[in-house]
Amino acid sequence: MWALRRTSIRLSLRVFANYLLCIVCRNQALSNNVGTSRVKLMPNTLVEYEDAVPDSHQIIHARFLSKGHTFYRTGNAFQKFTVSRRELSSQADASSTKDDDDDAMEIEDQLTELDADGDSVDSETDLLDGDEDGGKPRDELELSDTESDPAEKKSESGKSRSELFKAIVNVSGLSVDSALDKWVAKGKELSRKEISSALLNLRKRKMFGKALQVLDWLESNKKLEFTDREYASKLDLIAKLRGLPNAEKYMEHVPKSFKGELLYRTLLANCASLNNLKKTEEIFNKMRELDFPITPFACNQLLLIYKRIDKKKIADVLLMMEKENVKPSPFTYKILIDVKGLSNDIDGMDQIVETMKAEGVELDHQTQATLARHYASAGLTEKTEAILKGIEGENLKDNLWVCPTLLRLYAILGRADEVERIWKVCESKPRVEDCLAAVEAWGRLKKIEEAEEVFEMMSNKWKLSAKNYSVLLKIYTRNKMLIKGKDLIKKMGDSGCVIGPLTWDALVSLYVQSGEVEKADSVLQKALQQKRMRPLFTTYMTVMEQYAKRGDVHNAEKIFYRMRQAGYISRITPFNSLAQAYKNAKLPAYGIRERMKADNIFPNRSLSEQLAQVDPFRKTPVSDLLD
Template identity: 50%
Template sequence: MFVEWMVRGKLLNFEELDYACHLDLIARSHGIENAQKYIKKVPLPFRNEVLYETLLVNCVLAGDIQKAEEVFKEIKDQCLRLTVSICNQMILLYKRVAPGKVADVLMLMEKENVKPSAFTYNLLIDLKGRSNDLAGIEVVLNEMKACGIKPSTATQTMVARFYMHGGLAEKAERVVEEMEVQLLESKDRRHVIRSLLHLYAVLNKPDDVARIWKLCTEPNLDDFLSAIKAWGQLGRIEQAEETFETMANTPAKLSSKYYNAMLNVYAQNKLLAKGKQFVERMCRNRCPHGPLTWDALINLYVNSGEVEKADSFLLKVAEENPGRRPLFTSYFFLMKGYAKRGDIHNTEKIFDRVKKAGYSGRPVHYRLLLEAYINAKVPAHGFLERMRGDNVRPTKKILRDLRST
């Protein structure tokens, strides 16, 4: 490697961050084990928490709980300084793969007097929200405020969405009202406006969406994008189309990202004919297409009841573009379409294609697969054993549905 050649030739005097960057490069290019071997070559004065945290981050990115726990144990065994960012990495990992272990990290932080950061609280709110523990969200928010940390727009948006999902519309509205008050003093008005457009759309308040959109007097492309998505969420196709045309008439060159947003509006609202016409327009405008466009088209076909057409389209683009992997959601839409029909054969077929595409097993795969068996009124024999074979933990809903079959 070029960096190793520079080190051997003493062309570069490495400092703390140089070693950390080199380790990060090795971990990403050659794997965690090679990065662990590299640490042993680093001079002792530089084998500090920065170096080990870099390794830990890569373990978490890879979702390797065993390696991450090994690195975390090394940090403690070597009496290196336990930082909040190191603890956050472990919380981030456990939140995904072992939620029960998050409490252990929090207890260790309290014991070592490591103060939580805003990111720590965001992780905990997300964890509580995903488990539908709405009372727990409020406890975390109160702790956060007691520590003098003001919830950001992103945090407030997350909280409001969890309240909506949990059926607490009034609480969600109070959070949104707080965000509007803060809009007057916010340094990043655009970010707040985009969040408010989204939240008012989910709350089914078209008048408020229109009111907030008027506050955006000099919209940029991403502001237009937020408005198009909000109108689409509300099923206000005419307003979404008007917003898109206004955006298309700006001097800015539109990438496929902005066309895909409008295509997704047609998909969400099952407007197959309009969607097809829009795809023709994209082709006329020579708009490049890729996984995001494929995803929108598959969603359009599935929502319009043309699941087989979506299936053959995905198969075709995957074969014609071997270097470009379709999005996970493209397979999700297909599985959902077949599962809804109780079509076990085709749901299993897509399930197999998901794995062949390189996506690791997730609970959502199995939830849709189980849905196909339930809708077909066929027993799902050996289902838990299949999940264990893929090292996937069953969710409470999957266990509940299995008991009812």
């Protein structure tokens, strides 16, 4: 029976991979005359492609599986891609469409959280579903393959397990050292179990800075003997807060005996979440060199980054999974569903769902929400509402944890009546996530007063974080409500919130929307002086794009330089804006191609056209006459 299931899994991977490879073949032929065109997934079904190109994809698949085979794609947009038993590598292909760039900017610096079963949750889905773990407890590190002790999970909500967390969050200022010193001075227990619970709660609330301080204190004061889990947890937090270079430096100091698979896949997940294609492939290859097993988790990290940056490579990963007998996890299917949905291939998306069902993989509410989002984008209202009714169940009061998902999705459909109905069900005893989803939903429906009313109720009921405030702040930004936005930020400061990257980003956008670019730049410069946190990629780009529109080369170069200082490199979007600045200024851009080459970036069609116009050595009819 298992042999039959494994065969069907291999066939499903092969079919989907072959489908994507055929798309590459067809677009490759089209691209020979274009050079820098981007290969896109086309909205066709698997059956159509199997009938249309039965031979070419079989040849490609056979060549792909051969040991040491090099798979070439012609044209400037296609990169050298090598797959052997031990290696997966490519030249970093930064070429993308504007949609890909926008998607990358949107999820920039939103580092992925990791499920207890080892699968990474994509930030796009997180933003849609809100309560990403559906109310279920998660492992502190959230990277382990092993299940936590059931008795430990059962006691997780106990009073004794929340005391250390309360002591940490209630300490004044940013430092947690004093809270931990007092804890020890009082003779209170500082067990691994207590520490794990505190770190879990800090992570769930995105309080990564405090979590890192806890681990720093424990390590420096030798209050806990670190295992691979603690080292991996600290590595993850350093990557989130201080960037990949600092995470790699920390990894060098980890004792060799603890540099196992857990540490490497922690780094792999952070590389993927930061859209660092070159580094993600480098770490993946390193894991193979060290003879770590190829797991669904590692493959999913490749699928995630290729989904955002280079969709045509997804087929390569699926074929590698087939070759290495790697069984797709439920999250693998979720990624593939999202890939098909983003390419508007609804039929293909439905076929993946059918494959999941055939394999006995349950469609959880998060997967259903992703399906509903893509159905809504395709204008399939009836299908969307059918899924939402399924998520809701027969009695919503028995499934209150799905309210955030329903609120957001009904808002996407423009159903104010349903948003109001769902909100009334949970209004009597709402959770923070319910309120945040309601604020987002009313904001999407442009019902600002209703959004403000819910937010006011929240602020009276709970002490809100900067992340909570950012939800309403984004609504003010989208609606160009500068005065209200500034008042809300002042309220944040008065309430004791730490002003950080999300607030900076919203304030910069507010000023830009109001035409006050210099003030937006001033906010960015002040943010750069905060050594503990760095501004988001989108914050830099918001200001840089405005300077580019003006043809202000000096300030565009200044922002470009500061982005690189912050670690935002190997991205095509800043080069797009920089070329636009030179073009609008009608100035030649000396050495810009060389700068891109140094970053291993290759231009797409639109950027190539811009670079041709700012090329100082460009030949024109006039220049030919003068020569």
